[in-house]
Every structure is written in structure tokens, then in C-alpha cells.
Amino acid sequence: MIARVLRSCAHRFGRSSARGESRCGDCGTRRFTGYAALLLPEAPWAVTLSAPERWAADRSAAGNIAAGARLTRNRT
Incomplete structure (x- = not known):
């Protein structure tokens, strides 16, 4: 079939x-x-995190950004 x-x-x-x-x-x-x-x-539920959960999420995001920056820097 075409x-x-x-x-x-x-x-x-x-x-x-x-x-x-x-x-x-x-x-x-x-x-x-x-x-x-x-x-x-x-309606969707709003997600609220506790202070320790927010801190952990911020640290995780910062680690991911730093890893991406290192990977990009090593490729150039």
C-alpha cells in the first residue's frame, strides 16, 4: 500500500x-x-513542601546545574 x-x-x-x-x-x-x-x-492540588524538603530540592537542583555546567565545559 502506498x-x-x-x-x-x-x-x-x-x-x-x-x-x-x-x-x-x-x-x-x-x-x-x-x-x-x-x-x-x-481542580489540581497545590503541592506545599516543608522547609527541609525545599532545601533538599534546591540542593538537588543546584547539583544538577553544576553537573551540566561541568559536562558542557569539558566538551568545549
Whole structure:
């Protein structure tokens, strides 16, 4: 089977729709219509860290940045 990649379809009529896609009856181009943002039923929870957890996260981030800087410096 050989498939052609089409960026757009100029046909305005003769489309059939089913299960999240629209297909042109003339050239067979498919347009996917089922895309939507994922919405949760409740609001997201805010994450709050204790002071020791914040300190540990800051130290870990600083270590990762330093390691990346060393790696970059060694490559140049």
C-alpha cells in the first residue's frame, strides 16, 4: 500500500465523519477531529513542601546545574 501525504484537501463537500475523524470522499484525506484538552473533574492540588524538603530540592537542583555546567565545559 502506498500512501500520499497531503497537507490539505481543497474539496469542501462530500466528507464523511465517524469516530473522531473526517474523511474526504474524493481524495481520501483524513482530518482528525477528536483532539481536546484533558480536563480533570476537580481542580489540581497545590503541592506545599516543608522547609527541609525545599532545601533538599534546591540542593538537588543546584547539583544538577553544576553537573551540566561541568559536562558542557569539558566538551568545549
